[in-house]
Amino acid sequence: DTGVSQDPRHKITKRGQNVTFRCDPISEHNRLYWYRQTLGQGPEFLTYFQNEAQLEKSRLLSDRFSAERPKGSFSTLEIQRTEQGDSAMYLCASSWIGDEQFFGPGTRLTVL
Amino acid sequence: QKEVEQNSGPLSVPEGAIASLNCTYSDRGSQSFFWYRQYSGKSPELIMFIYSNGDKEDGRFTAQLNKASQYVSLLIRDSQPSDSATYLCAVERGGKLIFGQGTELSVKP
Numbered sequence: 070d071t072g073v074s075q076d077p078r079h080k081i082t083k084r085g086q087n088v089t090f091r092c093d094p095i096s097e098h099n100r101l102y103w104y105r106q107t108l109g110q111g112p113e114f115l116t117y118f119q120n121e122a123q124l125e126k127s128r129l130l131s132d133r134f135s136a137e138r139p140k141g142s143f144s145t146l147e148i149q150r151t152e153q154g155d156s157a158m159y160l161c162a163s164s165w166i167g168d169e170q171f172f173g174p175g176t177r178l179t180v181l
Numbered sequence: 182q183k184e185v186e187q188n189s190g191p192l193s194v195p196e197g198a199i200a201s202l203n204c205t206y207s208d209r210g211s212q213s214f215f216w217y218r219q220y221s222g223k224s225p226e227l228i229m230f231i232y233s234n235g236d237k238e239d240g241r242f243t244a245q246l247n248k249a250s251q252y253v254s255l256l257i258r259d260s261q262p263s264d265s266a267t268y269l270c271a272v273e274r275g276g277k278l279i280f281g282q283g284t285e286l287s288v289k290p
Contacts, residue, residue: 104278
């Protein structure tokens with residue numbers, strides 16, 4: 070399978086816990102993006118990387134969120150001290166520079 | 182004003198009809214436009230992209246772009262029940278995508 074993969078697909082956690090999600094992009098893509106989507110809304114940009122460099126982080130993203138792409142391949146998104154408002158689908162996408170973005174299956178987070 | 186606006190629908194069309202989905206955007210400098218299809222509980226799937234004014238056709242899908250009016254649309258000919266989904270319009274800005282809220286399409290047999 071050469072598509073974008075994400076792990077886990079579902080995560081249920083209690084408020085206050087930390088969670089970490091992983092994304093593996095399409096192998097030849099050098100850009101990797103994270104988006105968040107809540108019910109009835111379109112995806113909302115969180116951050117993106119070109120190779121290992123984080124080029125932009127949304128101003129809406131609280132300091133509880135951090136993302137890494139240490140070797141320019143897979144990426145992790147960590148949410149510290151989760152809140153109920155963090156419940157959403159977290160989507161990862163990848164692309165070559167200037168090309169179309171392809172999405173992974175997403176990680177659905179539920180914070181109780 | 183939202184950067185990308187779509188009618189949320191639902192838009193209901195009979196099987197075999199043409200479905201027309203519309204999107205407006207606010208940034209006149211936008212150059213790249215995308216349509217994604219999203220089935221319930223699934224992630225967005227790219228179906229069309231368009232960069233130049235005019236029409237772009239791919240099978241039953243036609244994307245139309247009018248930069249002067251800041252308007253992009255998606256036509257689906259011979260609509261099928263399997264086309265029932267939410268259609269997301271996205272505009273590229275600084276490398277990232279800005280999405281509309283999506284239009285729910287329902288194709289009735």
